Amino acid sequence: MQFGMTIIAAMAPPAVLPAKDLTDPHAGRPVPAVELSRVSVTFGQASDSVAALAETNLRIHEGEFLALVGPSGCGKSTILRLVGGLIQPTEGVVILGGREVAARALRIGMAFQNPTMLPWLTIEQNIMLPLKIVEPFRSQFRKEKRGAFRDKAHDLLAQVGLKGFAGKFPWQLSGGMLQRANLCRALIHEPRMLMLDEPFGALDQFTREELWAIMQKMWLAHKPTVLLVTHDLREAAFLGTRICVMSARPGRIVDDAPVPFARPRTIAMTFEPDFVALNQRLRSLIVEARSGATVSEESL
Amino acid sequence: MRKIINRQRRRSFGLIALFFVGWEVACLVSGMSDLILPRPSQVFTTMFQRMPILWPHILQTLMTTMIGFALGVALGVVLGAVIGVSRTAYETAYPLLIGFSSIPKVAVVPIFVLWFGSGTVPAVLTALSICFFPIVVNIATGLATTEPELEDVLKALGASKLDILWNVGLPRTMPFFFASLKVAVTYAFVGTVLSETVASNRGIGNVMMTASSNFNVPMVFAGLFILAGMGIALYVVFSLIESRVTGWANRKNDFAAA
Ligand SMILES: Nc1ncnc2c1ncn2[C@@H]1O[C@H](COP(=O)(O)OP(=O)(O)OP(=O)(O)O)[C@@H](O)[C@H]1O
Ligand SMILES: [Mg+2]
Numbered sequence: 178m179q180f181g182m183t184i185i186a187a188m189a190p191p192a193v194l195p196a197k198d199l200t201d202p203h204a205g206r207p208v209p210a211v212e213l214s215r216v217s218v219t220f221g222q223a224s225d226s227v228a229a230l231a232e233t234n235l236r237i238h239e240g241e242f243l244a245l246v247g248p249s250g251c252g253k254s255t256i257l258r259l260v261g262g263l264i265q266p267t268e269g270v271v272i273l274g275g276r277e278v279a280a281r282a283l284r285i286g287m288a289f290q291n292p293t294m295l296p297w298l299t300i301e302q303n304i305m306l307p308l309k310i311v312e313p314f315r316s317q318f319r320k321e322k323r324g325a326f327r328d329k330a331h332d333l334l335a336q337v338g339l340k341g342f343a344g345k346f347p348w349q350l351s352g353g354m355l356q357r358a359n360l361c362r363a364l365i366h367e368p369r370m371l372m373l374d375e376p377f378g379a380l381d382q383f384t385r386e387e388l389w390a391i392m393q394k395m396w397l398a399h400k401p402t403v404l405l406v407t408h409d410l411r412e413a414a415f416l417g418t419r420i421c422v423m424s425a426r427p428g429r430i431v432d433d434a435p436v437p438f439a440r441p442r443t444i445a446m447t448f449e450p451d452f453v454a455l456n457q458r459l460r461s462l463i464v465e466a467r468s469g470a471t472v473s474e475e476s477l
Numbered sequence: 478m479r480k481i482i483n484r485q486r487r488r489s490f491g492l493i494a495l496f497f498v499g500w501e502v503a504c505l506v507s508g509m510s511d512l513i514l515p516r517p518s519q520v521f522t523t524m525f526q527r528m529p530i531l532w533p534h535i536l537q538t539l540m541t542t543m544i545g546f547a548l549g550v551a552l553g554v555v556l557g558a559v560i561g562v563s564r565t566a567y568e569t570a571y572p573l574l575i576g577f578s579s580i581p582k583v584a585v586v587p588i589f590v591l592w593f594g595s596g597t598v599p600a601v602l603t604a605l606s607i608c609f610f611p612i613v614v615n616i617a618t619g620l621a622t623t624e625p626e627l628e629d630v631l632k633a634l635g636a637s638k639l640d641i642l643w644n645v646g647l648p649r650t651m652p653f654f655f656a657s658l659k660v661a662v663t664y665a666f667v668g669t670v671l672s673e674t675v676a677s678n679r680g681i682g683n684v685m686m687t688a689s690s691n692f693n694v695p696m697v698f699a700g701l702f703i704l705a706g707m708g709i710a711l712y713v714v715f716s717l718i719e720s721r722v723t724g725w726a727n728r729k730n731d732f733a734a735a
Contacts, residue, residue: 261633285633293627297648297723309644310636362630372633 208274210370210402211237211260216269217427218255229255231427232269239369240400244413244436246459247423248467253406255428257372260404261285273370284311286368286401290375292355294347300358301343304330307366314366333361337391353384360388364395371403377412386444389415393441410459411447414438422459424466432462515695524699531684535703538669538681541597542707545604546665550658553609557616561650562642567617578610582668586675595676604668608661615657619650655719662711666704 213235220227229252237243245253258264259271262285286307294303308314308326318326331343337357347355356376363371377385393416396403407413413420414436422432436455438446446452497517503509504516511519524531556574559566582603589599623645631641673682681700688696 258629261629263629263632284635287630287633289626289630291624291626293624293630295627295645295648297651306631306644307634310631310634310640366634 209236209272210239210241210274211235211404212272213256213259213266214270214272216259216266216271218252218259218264219267228427230259230266231429233429235421235430237402237404239402242396242403242405242416242418244405244407244417244420245423246407246410246413246420246463247428248425248463249408251423251426251466252428253423254374257287257374257404257406260370261287261372284366284368285370285372286363286366287372288359288363288374288376290378292347292352292359294355294358294362296347299344299346300334300339300350301327301330303347304333304358304361304365307362311366330361330365333365334358336395337361338387353380356380356384357388357391360392367399369401371401373403373405375407376405378408385409385412390441390444392416397440410456410463413459414452414455415442415444415447420459422462422466431466432459512692512694515698519695520698520702523695524702527696527699531681531699531703534679534681534684535707537597537679538666538673538704539707541600541673541680542604542662542665542669545601545668546608546662548601549605549607549609549661549665550612552605553612553657553661554616554654556609557613558620558642560613561617561620561646562638574610574613577606582607582671583675586672589672590676596679597677599676600669600672600680600682603672604665607668608665611657611660611664612654615653616650619653620646623649652719652723655715655723659712659715659719662715663708666708666711670704 213233215232215234216230217228217232218230220229233252233256235256245256247253255264259266260273294300295306298306305326309318314322314326331340334340334343334357337360339354339357339361342350342354342358347358350358356379360376363373377388380388389412396416403416405413405416417436419433419435421430423429424431438452501516501518504511504514509516515523556570560570561567585606586599586603589602593599593602620642623641627645628641631645636644669680670682670685673680674686677683681703685697685700688694688700
């Protein structure tokens with residue numbers, strides 16, 4: 178961690194507008210959008226408890242695209258759920274935009290591997306669901322803005338290549354199309370923070386690459402803070418501004434490095450020597466983390 | 478597609494007609510006394526001839542059933558929602574409900590009569606007490622089966638429990654709810670008639686009771702036919718409402734077959 182341990186100072190001044198006003202006047206240095214400090218998460222009760230995270234530290238800066246990779250079951254989704262305020266840390270603190278995460282409205286966009294569209298709503302209605310929940314859209318929903326919201330949904334759909342599918346029901350779309358719609362739903366309320374848990378995991382190679390490009394374009398356009406959990410190292414290196422590698426359970430960050438490649442990145446770049454070398458380095462780190470896990474499980 | 482459905486429908490109507498014809502013929506051939514098993518033709522004749530007398534009773538039974546059913550739906554929805562949302566409520570109320578639903582309702586009617594006198598009130602209550610159970614179970618099941626991932630997406634947006642219930646839980650429960658309505662409405666008939674047979678001087682249940690004590694067997698059967706007819710009619714009504722409101726739950730299959 179290059180930032181040291183000035184976490185408690187960041188907690189002190191509760192910013193009024195956490196998403197925009199990110200300069201901490203006391204430290205004179207930008208407050209990270211997300212900060213996990215010495216966070217531990219233990220699931221279950223004493224006898225059969227599982228330590229998912231142990232004393233994990235992680236900072237994500239405003240506008241950063243952080244890719245999180247690591248062996249299966251190491252606690253990646255747990256980090257994502259912590260940041261989303263869906264679970265509370267057993268120990269430590271999770272700070273968002275200078276404020277501790279508690280039960281509050283966050284306006285975080287989330288997308289999982291499973292698209293979870295509601296079958297009784299059309300794609301357009303599904304995508305507009307966050308607008309029915311998040312303020313200020315919520316109070317505008319019944320009023321004049323509805324038409325504007327619909328335009329926005331159509332616009333997003335067009336961007337992911339689903340033009341003309343707004344009125345269709347989820348069962349009329351393929352898995353890849355649903356996943357595109359899922360991305361739209363995560364983006365419609367213009368979140369400053371995006372939590373993506375293997376959103377492209379179940380897709381074929383070509384659809385996946387196409388969605389990487391779309392994702393990159395959207396990130397370049399709006400610069401939200403993104404946390405992407407993925408198993409695909411090429412994906413991590415293509416999209417991320419920074420890649421964190423986690424150790425096996427209980428997870429902690431064992432490697433944290435920026436991705437130097439220029440943007441916009443292209444698929445062709447992923448076959449260049451530098452890119453391949455980065456992939457190989459990541460791969461060997463994860464292999465190492467995994468073998469560590471196997472040994473410790475055998476020794477039990 | 479349409480043609481096949483029509484042909485199938487015609488065939489099943491034909492088979493039903495055949496059943497009654499068979500019954501008629503069997504009675505004629507075997508010389509069965511109409512004190513034991515009247516012929517369908519006798520039953521229908523009785524039904525139409527005595528319609529002026531039967532009509533108020535039909536209305537009485539129908540009204541009682543619908544009131545009991547409406548109350549049962551209201552109670553069932555509220556209980557089901559509470560049980561489906563709260564774990565504590567689930568663990569307390571479920572054993573009680575199962576206990577209550579295992580009690581034969583014949584045993585409950587005398588208690589209702591004791592409290593409210595004979596007549597419409599105990600019939601309404603009996604109908605209610607039989608029909609609310611399937612609704613509770615279905616609503617609770619529907620609410621309990623929400624996808625955790627979607628709930629996470631909504632919670633991260635700051636959605637309250639009520640938001641999730643309103644936008645996801647309730648719509649998802651609708652197919653379960655309407656499926657249970659079809660069953661519940663036929664149960665409500667059973668309850669009404671049960672109570673009318675035991676403690677009332679009005680309604681189809683009472684008509685059948687009186688007719689059987691006068692050995693007017695065709696009249697008893699006319700009562701049965703009327704009850705069956707009303708049951709089928711209401712079942713069809715609720716099926717139609719169901720397919721209109723919750724078509725999305727079945728669309729996938731239609732789509733594949735088309
Ligand atoms: N709700 C829960 N109850 C109990 N244990 C849990 C729960 N959620 C996660 N765990 C445990 O915590 C550990 C980390 O889980 P997590 O889902 O964060 O892993 P992951 O890194 O996302 O894995 P994958 O890459 O396979 O998705 C796992 O060992 C899992 O068994
Ligand atoms: Mg995971």
